[in-house]
Amino acid sequence: MGKIISIHSFRGGTGKSNSTANLAALVALQDKRVGIVDTDIQSPGIHVLFGLDAKNMGKTINDFLHGKCEIGEVAYPVGDKAANSPGRSNLAGKKLWLFPSSIHGREIGQILREGYDVNLLNTGLQTLMKEFELDYLFIDTHPGLNEETLLSIAISDMLIIILRPDNQDFQGTAVTVDIARSLDVPKLLLMVNKAVPGYDYNDMKNQIEGAFNAQLAGIMPLNFELANNASKDLFAISTPNHEWSRELKKVADAILSAD
Amino acid sequence: MAGVFDRLQKEIDNKQKEGGITALDLANLPPALRRIMRLMLRQLQMNYPELCKAIEEMPEDQHLSRPDLDEALKTLSQQAWLIQIGKGEKAVYKVNLRRKAGSNLAGGIWSELDAKLKDNPDA
Numbered sequence: 001m002g003k004i005i006s007i008h009s010f011r012g013g014t015g016k017s018n019s020t021a022n023l024a025a026l027v028a029l030q031d032k033r034v035g036i037v038d039t040d041i042q043s044p045g046i047h048v049l050f051g052l053d054a055k056n057m058g059k060t061i062n063d064f065l066h067g068k069c070e071i072g073e074v075a076y077p078v079g080d081k082a083a084n085s086p087g088r089s090n091l092a093g094k095k096l097w098l099f100p101s102s103i104h105g106r107e108i109g110q111i112l113r114e115g116y117d118v119n120l121l122n123t124g125l126q127t128l129m130k131e132f133e134l135d136y137l138f139i140d141t142h143p144g145l146n147e148e149t150l151l152s153i154a155i156s157d158m159l160i161i162i163l164r165p166d167n168q169d170f171q172g173t174a175v176t177v178d179i180a181r182s183l184d185v186p187k188l189l190l191m192v193n194k195a196v197p198g199y200d201y202n203d204m205k206n207q208i209e210g211a212f213n214a215q216l217a218g219i220m221p222l223n224f225e226l227a228n229n230a231s232k233d234l235f236a237i238s239t240p241n242h243e244w245s246r247e248l249k250k251v252a253d254a255i256l257s258a259d
Numbered sequence: 260m261a262g263v264f265d266r267l268q269k270e271i272d273n274k275q276k277e278g279g280i281t282a283l284d285l286a287n288l289p290p291a292l293r294r295i296m297r298l299m300l301r302q303l304q305m306n307y308p309e310l311c312k313a314i315e316e317m318p319e320d321q322h323l324s325r326p327d328l329d330e331a332l333k334t335l336s337q338q339a340w341l342i343q344i345g346k347g348e349k350a351v352y353k354v355n356l357r358r359k360a361g362s363n364l365a366g367g368i369w370s371e372l373d374a375k376l377k378d379n380p381d382a
Contacts, residue, residue: 001301106376115361119279122356126303147359150282155300182286184293 002033002134003157004125005255010172012043012143014162015193015220019248020140021049022236023160025087026252028079028096029237032135035075035128037061037099039121039152040142041111044101048231050078051088054103062102064124065116071124072131074099087238097132118151125155136255144172145179153180158187158258160217160251164194165204170211177212187258188214191251194222217254218247279357280340291323292331299341299354307332307350 007020020036028034038044038061047057059073079094102108129137139156141149153159159180163169173190180188190212195201201219208216226244229235236245285296298313299305305313310332314323323331332352335341342353 106373109372109376112362113364115359118281118356118359119354122300122354123303126301147282150285151300151356154282154285154297179286183282184290184297 002129002136003258004129004137004139004152004155005158005160006139006141006149006152006156007160007162008141008149008153008176009143009162009169010145010176011169014143014164014169016143016162017046017140018049018226018231018235019162019191019193019220019251020138021046022234022245022248023252023255024096024136024138025078025091025234025237026249027136027138027255028091028094030252030256031094032256033095033133035097035099035132035134035137036140037125037128037137038101038140039148040140041101041148042108042142044103044108045231046140047076047098047100047103049234050076050098051081051084052076052098052100057100057103060100060102060107061121061124062107062111065111065120071099071128075128075132076100085233085238087234087236090237091234097128099128118147121148122151122155145176150179150183153185154183156185158189158255159185160189160191160255162191162193163208165192165196165199173212177214189217189251189254190214191217191248192219195219197221197223215254218251220244220247278339279355280338281357284340291327292335294321294323295328295331295335296340296354299352304351304353306352307348310352 007016007023009016017040024034024036036046038046041061058076059069061074063069064071064074075097076099078088078096078098079091125137128134139152141152161173161176163173177188190208192204192208195204204219205216221243223244225239225242226235235242236248239245280296285293288296294317311325311328314328332341332343336343339355342355344351344353
């Protein structure tokens with residue numbers, strides 16, 4: 001059975017979607033069958049990293065939740081269509097599928113207004129694991145704690161929490177760690193993003209691992225090159241020798257080496 | 260045969276409307292019940308023999324005796340957190356998650372938003 005990896009941050013702006021897209025791509029490059037589901041229904045964004053926009057997006061998670069299509073119809077085959085940027089072109093032929101959420105305001109509003117069947121969302125996630133014979137399913141969650149985020153955590157084999165070296169993030173991460181432990185998530189990893197260069201990263205690692213009693217798999221530095229990329233491409237794939245990319249590769253290795 | 264499946268599906272649908280568990284409720288369950296629910300969340304649906312086998316295959320410290328498993332299944336079914344179809348060895352269990360409620364914002368806000376978005380076909 002494949003593994004479900006939820007990527008979460010308590011607060012917004014941590015680089016969660018960017019990191020998720022790059023992690024999934026790094027794992028797919030190891031010839032694994034990988035899916036990415038955007039359960040950030042209220043504020044979807046990960047599709048941008050794969051060159052999708054409102055005009056070229058097909059069926060979405062919203063369509064599935066409204067009974068308009070099967071979950072398999074939502075799949076966007078990144079490996080078949082991604083050869084249009086330096087980073088994504090490396091994914092040609094790889095088994096990587098994106099299951100995007102709608103970027104149309106009306107469809108986002110409909111979900112917020114009417115709610116949705118959580119059983120159906122869970123059934124969809126488990127079905128696509130089987131139908132696509134996935135080794136890994138990455139779930140890009142909404143920041144903070146809401147229904148789909150808690151469901152994602154509850155069904156996960158691994159939870160990766162992204163935080164910035166910031167006291168607000170530290171307190172929020174403590175909440176998420178508590179919830180994850182009370183839901184018996186088998187494996188918990190932390191990663192720091194947007195760390196200010198010049199800090200003693202070893203000291204930071206020791207402090208964070210001590211505070212949360214969990215493995216810190218990578219510390220990604222704050223940098224202008226990534227900001228300049230502006231989600232136009234998969235930075236860790238197009239620029240593999242950058243420090244940010246090398247640190248993210250460590251997280252991907254931790255995912256691949258987990259039991 | 261389609262009639263039988265339709266009736267079963269209708270029975271499941273009716274029971275699902277009666278309530279269900281939220282992911283946050285899972286965190287407050289006793290460990291044995293939570294273990295069963297986590298298993299069911301991944302498997303979606305299992306019959307009694309499959310459940311017994313899955314519990315036996317868990318690490319030794321997570322095993323449940325048959326009476327404890329039966330008691331746990333009874334509790335979960337009574338709460339409508341699991342839907343039970345059939346009885347005894349032939350029972351089939353399905354997880355029942357509570358529907359996510361819609362927003363409590365006044366209806367007028369949504370109509371106004373809808374009207375504005377309809378003016379923009381790309382939205």
